[in-house]
Amino acid sequence: MSGTTLPTGHQTTCTPSRAARELGLNRSEFELAVHLGRIRTVPDEGGGGQRVALTELERLRGQAGFPDALREGVRTVGTQEGADLLDVPATRFTRLARLGLLVPARFYLNRYRTVVWMYLADELRQFAADPDNTALLTGRTPAHLRGPLSEGGDLRARNWRGRHLGFLLRQAEGPWQRAGAVAALLDPVQIAELVPDPYERAHINRYRPAPPTHSTPGSPAAELAARIMTADDPDEIARLRADLARAVVEAREHHPAPRPTPGNTVHLPAPPDHPPAPTGPDTAVRQHTRTAHEPGEARPSRVPHAARTPHPAHAPHGRSRRPERSRGVFGRLRRTDPPARTAYSALNRPSWTTDTSSRPRRS
Incomplete structure (x- = not known):
């Protein structure tokens, strides 16, 4: 932005994406170069990850053979291309990698979710040039190495x-x-x-x-x-x-x-002993039915009749218990006159109760 002063750290460093462009590397090559220590990074003062100092870019540009040497130093190859560099079959290359003689630099998963190991081409060339490894590249695999292979050993991961x-x-x-x-x-x-x-x-x-x-x-x-x-x-x-x-x-x-200190502990208020008093026209009824009276507490002097009616389970001895009022069609019929109940019963009575001749007789 025009007229905006950047922090001092941002004036002397750049983002990883810009550093990769300046060095001619793609994303995976740049990340691998950082992992291998070929490119030094510094922490972002604002907590945004890692950044690259401008002086580090100047150091890398001043190296001999830049940028081809830097790019070749982080070039990775798979199994087949690595076998070609060692001039061995792909099966022997895999055995050498499983034995831990070839160290993978990175891996990725292909579309079949198979692990594909990648190796540094520069390290493979050094391995092939070492005279001590000639016996491993030609001839029969030594006996002390065939045992771990037969047992399924794999040191690549x-x-x-x-x-x-x-x-x-x-x-x-x-x-x-x-x-x-x-x-x-x-x-x-x-x-x-x-x-x-x-x-x-x-x-x-x-x-x-x-x-x-x-x-x-x-x-x-x-x-x-x-x-x-x-x-x-x-x-x-x-x-x-x-x-x-x-x-x-x-x-x-x-x-x-770090641990929590007593001063940072948050104390929540204790819940009340009784729920808040309800409001509304039937406050006295709901208050009486939902809140129990403590021993010695004075009961309200005037309570509606519905609230003063004792529950059937707590009716005094000798007093007939009043059944609960049924709801629905049967409840309405019970509260109607007897002729209506009789007519409804006659209409809904099963047929076998009125005609006894159609009953099946027991043999």
């Missing part, structure tokens, strides 16, 4: 979680944020066992990042991403539990979790 945890810890700004980063990879049951205090647990959940997915919350894709985000290997769970316990101790020493 675990290795991705380890890489993602490194990104979360780099983005954390304090001890409680670091505790939330570690807790993001644990099941809520594990967190409840390690952090029994509900206020500390709520404070950790406040900084617990969500799974990196753009799916609708609650959708099958989002649930699958949450399962990938949650540790399931016993060794990994034990390590994360130890890291979370250590992070919580450090966070307590730095700054205790």
Whole structure:
């Protein structure tokens, strides 16, 4: 807007979308570069997420081979293209990834809700160039590696979680944020066992990042991403539990979790002993029927006859109980003269009561 002075922080930083355009990256490439630490970000002073300093853009532009080198450093490939880079069949590439020798950089779900793992092309080229990996790329898979494969072992999700945890810890700004980063990879049951205090647990959940997915919350894709985000290997769970316990101790020493103070407690007024007195022309009748008199309390001297009539269940001994007045057609007939009741009974009497000859006889 013309004539508007922006805050100092906004004058020296820019939004991630603008930074991506300035660097010639698309959205996924920019996010991956931030995750890998290739692009440094700073927190927004207004609480709007992360921003990129203008000096960081100048540093990246000054690197050799910009922008192709930056774009190639964050280029990811799938299984088939990765196998071509290693010059191996796709089945061998998958086995190497399942064994944890190739670490995925990101994943996404295709239209069949199948997890597609993506790998950094630069890391695959380095793996192929290492002489120690020649035996893994050619010939028979070593015997000590065939055992985990035959048992269905798959370390792709675990290795991705380890890489993602490194990104979360780099983005954390304090001890409680670091505790939330570690807790993001644990099941809520594990967190409840390690952090029994509900206020500390709520404070950790406040900084617990969500799974990196753009799916609708609650959708099958989002649930699958949450399962990938949650540790399931016993060794990994034990390590994360130890890291979370250590992070919580450090966070307590730095700054205790906020708790409600007695001064902030809201006291609601106590409900009245009796309901408010009704208003209207029949106030005396409804007041008498709905409100019980306390012992020793004086009853009203003048109460309408309908209110003074005792209930049939509480009628004095020896006095005939008055039945309740029926409503509907039968009630109106009972209150009419006897000839009308007789005529109505004759019209509605079943036929077999008037003609006994048509009754079936018992043999």
